Amino acid sequence: MAAYSQNRLRQLQGLVTIDAWHEGVPTEGHVELYAYVNFDEARLGGKAGDEVAFRLLLKRAELRLLQSEPKSFSIDPAKIWRGDQDTSGTTSRSVEKKRARSSDGSASLTIKESPELSLKGGRNENTELVEKLEVTNNRTPAPMTVSFRRPDKSQPSWDVKPGPGAPSLNDMAYLLGQPWHDKDRRLMVMYVNTKHEQNEMLSSIRLCIICKREDLHFYDIMTKDRSGRFTKIEDTSPKLLVIQEYLRSALLAEGLPAPDMESPFSPIYLGEAISEPRRPDYD
Structure with a gap:
């Protein structure tokens, strides 16, 4: 197994699942990039030694392609998946x-x-x-909608939002399940810059799940009292700062970038996957 594949998955356990792979051999000219993504409810804290316990939902997210510098791949704009907006029932x-x-x-x-x-x-x-x-x-109304955007020509992204069939909590829709119907979704075709070494090309294909601070919803929040029991607190309690710090530590423990929990619009990286090859005759 190539060295790049070590520790290639980083994700906040329970909330997001992400996997990325490509089909084709880079040295032959191009690869097809695929992804699997799933959203769920996370249950954090509540273990021995923890002072807090809470549940976490995601209201919207972004799937973004990141390439290291110098960029090893070019993207064919005609072969990018543009998202699925068909949400009618x-x-x-x-x-x-x-x-x-x-x-x-x-x-x-x-x-x-x-x-x-x-x-x-x-x-x-x-x-x-x-x-x-x-x-x-x-047709069953879609639980999620996916829309394509391209803020940078080398870093396309897909916005994932709750659809008309999304579950809700206190009138707040959230992400749950897989954002597309296909089990394996081809996102794009990428052409190789042959000036780069093979390992460098492979390690440069990264898919990230990102959200804004305001896209996170904390609920069912509990803190440990003097007797050692967990008791529920109000969502407006000052102890919410402790919850945010716990989440920040959990992200750092997964090897994800340290988030700014103060600004509502600061980006928070919830998951990252380096693409790996999936072809029987390639290892």
Whole structure:
């Protein structure tokens, strides 16, 4: 196994899961980048020696590609996944079949689609037979929506937000589960800069899950009292500062960058994965 694959996954346990891999051999010219992402509810603290315990949800997040300098890959803009905004629950269309009598007594058939959604049939005074059939396509409303953006040409990103089918807590929608239907999502095709060594090229493909401080929701917060029991506190308690510090320490323990917990818009890295090759004849 190549050295770059050691400690290639860093993530806040329980809240996010991220995996990244590429198919193809970099020295042959290009690779296809894939990713698996999952969101869940995290339960932090509450262990022996901990003074706090709480649950953590994520209201929105960003999946971002990062490349080390000098950048070893170029990205084909025509082969970037642009996200899936299809969140509707039900769609319908009406197909109209019309059979009319011609002047010589023979019958002719015409078919056209209509936006009308009712089902009806009958003969009119010109002996036309009209049939309207409603065709319905039912889909479960998406729990998440993914939209593509590109703040930097070498660092594309995807914003993940709760969709119309998202779960909620006290009227607050949050992320839960996988943000796309496909088990394995191809994000893009990347072309190799052959001036760089193979290991350098591989280690430069990094996918990160990032959020803002305001995107984190702490709840079911408990602190240990003098008797050693955990008791619940209000969400507005000054002890929330202790909760934030506990989260900061947990992120640092996972090897993730130290977050600024004071600013609501400061970026917080929740997970990072260095892409690894997945091909039977490549190791």
